[in-house]
Amino acid sequence: DSGVTQTPKHLITATGQRVTLRCSPRSGDLSVYWYQQSLDQGLQFLIHYYNGEERAKGNILERFSAQQFPDLHSELNLSSLELGDSALYFCASSVRANTGELFFGEGSRLTVL
Amino acid sequence: DAKTTQPNSMESNEEEPVHLPCNHSTISGTDYIHWYRQLPSQGPEYVIHGLTSNVNNRMASLAIAEDRKSSTLILHRATLRDAAVYYCILRDQEGYGGATNKLIFGTGTLLAVQP
Numbered sequence: 001d002s003g004v005t006q007t008p009k010h011l012i013t014a015t016g017q018r019v020t021l022r023c024s025p026r027s028g029d030l031s032v033y034w035y036q037q038s039l040d041q042g043l044q045f046l047i048h049y050y051n052g053e054e055r056a057k058g059n060i061l062e063r064f065s066a067q068q069f070p071d072l073h074s075e076l077n078l079s080s081l082e083l084g085d086s087a088l089y090f091c092a093s094s095v096r097a098n099t100g101e102l103f104f105g106e107g108s109r110l111t112v113l
Numbered sequence: 114d115a116k117t118t119q120p121n122s123m124e125s126n127e128e129e130p131v132h133l134p135c136n137h138s139t140i141s142g143t144d145y146i147h148w149y150r151q152l153p154s155q156g157p158e159y160v161i162h163g164l165t166s167n168v169n170n171r172m173a174s175l176a177i178a179e180d181r182k183s184s185t186l187i188l189h190r191a192t193l194r195d196a197a198v199y200y201c202i203l204r205d206q207e208g209y210g211g212a213t214n215k216l217i218f219g220t221g222t223l224l225a226v227q228p
Contacts, residue, residue, distance in 0.1 A: 002156065033215060043157070043200075043218035056213035090156050098212030102149075104156030 003027065004105035006091050012111045018079040021108045025072055025093030031055075032074040033094075033102060034066055038087035049074060050097035081112045117201045122223040125191045133186040133222055135201030140181050145204045147216060148175065148186050150197040157200065157218070160186065196226045 003026035013019055025032050034046040045058035049068035060066075063081075068074045078085060088109050092102040118136040125131040137146065148160040161168055161175045163184075168175040174187040188195055200221040204214065 002158075004156075031214065035218075042220055043151075045215050045217055048213050048215045050213075056215045058215065058217075092156070094214055096214070098214050100214065101147075101159035101162070102157075102214070102216060104158065107156055 002103040002105060004091055004093050004103050006089075006105035006108050008108055009106065010109050010111075012113065013081060014113055015081055015083060017081050017112075018077065019081065019110065021076040021078070021089050021091075021110075023074045023076070023091030023093075023105060025074070025091075026103055029093035029095050029103070030072065031094045031097050032068050032072070033092040034060075034074070034076050035090040035092065035104075036087050037090060037107070038084075041087075043090070046076070048097075055097055078110070081110075083112050086110055086112045117203060117219050119199075119201050119219065119222045121220065122225065124225045124227065125188075125195075127193060127226055127228050128190050131188040131191045131195070131224065131226075133188075133199050133201075133224065134183065135185070136183045137201070137203055138182045140203055146175065146177060146181075146184050147202045147204055148173070149200045149202065149216070149218075150195075151200070151221070152194075152197045160199070162204075191224075191226045193226050193228060196224055198223050 005024040030051045036044045046060040048056040066076045088107040090107045092104040147162040149157040151157045176185045198221040
């Protein structure tokens with residue numbers, strides 16, 4: 001158990017819909033990272049927040065958005081869902097912004113039908 | 114982002130040592146070398162990291178070439194639980210508004226461990 005909690009674990013929805021994935025980092029960790037893992041793309045970095053502030057952005061689509069709240073939990077919002085958005089979405093946390101190991105959650109599996 | 118090259122797959126026997134190679138010829142002086150692994154149906158898990166010197170921890174050893182253009186992750190005695198995808202990553206600290214610790218994963222090496 002990494003200490004990072006992601007909900008929901010599984011989610012099935014239809015194309016065009018919107019979903020929200022939630023991540024609670026380890027106690028004391030200020031950084032949250034979001035990754036997408038699909039069969040054909042591997043693990044793709046989406047976005048990094050540190051203490052509520054966006055620090056880096058990767059291959060995140062405009063239909064996707066994220067934020068980190070004052071209590072440090074984070075949410076990833078996916079809208080206008082397409083079949084290709086079906087993937088595992090991982091959240092990771094670390095204590096600092098620029099060093100230290102990342103602790104990954106077990107992921108949220110999104111299926112878009 | 115600096116790139117790494119790893120074999121797609123490797124096989125090992127249980128209780129034997131495993132050497133997982135990684136090439137990173139474009140590494141810069143400040144790039145740390147990180148190794149993570151991903152067991153089936155789980156999120157990635159930190160294994161080890163280093164900068165210049167060889168490193169040891171309870172999970173593995175990391176041997177870094179003198180010119181830092183390659184490194185090797187060493188599992189001293191493979192177990193069935195070590196079957197996973199192993200990722201060699203150069204930490205990319207470029208961000209905006211401050212440093213970042215984001216990791217850019219490649220395709221990794223799928224390690225199979227035979228009983």
